[in-house]
Amino acid sequence: MLCELTYRCNLQCPYCYNPLALREYRDELSTAQWSVALRDAAALGIVQAHFSGGEPTLRHDLPELVETAARAGLYTNLITQGTFLDDTMLDELIGRGLDHVQISIQAPWAETADRIAGTAVHEKKLEALRRVRERDVALTLNCVLHRQNHDTLGELIALAERFAITRLELANVQFYGWAYRNRAALMPTLEQVRRAEAIVEAARERLRGTMEIVYVLPDYFGEFPKPCMNGWGNQFLTVTPNGDVLPCPAAGAIRDLRFENLRRAPLREIWQRSEAFERYRGTAWMPEPCRSCDRREVDWGGCRCQAFLLTGDAGVTDPACSLSPHHAVVTALREAPSPAQPIPRRG
């Protein structure tokens, strides 16, 4: 379960997947409402709670929610940009049962990183990394890759080595929310993608057993689409700051889907019966070419949100699939990146 506690954030990354209409989410769930959701999630069979946002440490009740989740038996993960992670907060979170911290950086050095984040935070993030490394809690270092920082990949891996990071996630930008709006400026070039594959492969070989490198493939460059959420309504759900329950963090973009809200219905009922979860669950909804495809339970039709954003219909095969009748939309986007400047996310 991804708990998007708030969409507030002091950074302005242009690749943020948060929705453009951030104002609609200001009426955030209370501590009590989140606590009920976390306990219900554990009872439903969910095993992990990811606290994210926006920036989740802006919620003063974060330690309390971590404790509630941990006591319910959930593995707790904090997904943060790290700028507020001082000694006191970190000790409190770990004391309350936090299992894992994921800190994101924007680039290996301050000049580029601060330009991407829209504010001078790189050094603070490195301090947070050091603090987490000193403590008994699992850590992942994350960096979202896009055209503006793709060429720093080798230096990113070197930075992770300097900090003795054991799990590094290099995630190519996924085109939702602000990132979709900014995709012309963020789309990596084919040359960047090819070069990155070689660098990652060599680093994995060299660092085997000391650092796990998770490389999230770029959205528009593969032969087959990503198996989004491992199937719609299959093993993943997102709760937005105002309590909407989504099958995928980007599903808010699908305009003709109506989402149930935790203020009106309990989690179990939403998961099991709501129209938004039922519509694309399993394989019965699939059109051709998915319906008769051997990969239908491998790719699950790809991403519904991407299908909607690129074709206006969330019920078609993800155009990222080379077998999709709409695949030309993706190849056109991939091959003709325009040099537009990104528009920062605005909170």
Add this chain to the structure above:
Amino acid sequence: MLLVPEGALVLNSVAAVALELVDGTRCLDRIVEDVVDRFDVSTERALEDVRALFERLTARGFVQC
């Protein structure tokens, strides 16, 4: 079930016991002995399986040696 960052490994009963026996002091042979005591399995087979299990877990950083 072993919960890890963004994932979960479902362990069979032998693997779960073997992992629980890891305490920073027991060596591989001791763990295998305990597994043989508790399950209907030969020492040879247990050694092979437990070693393969820990190779996979250390490769992913879940167990350190």
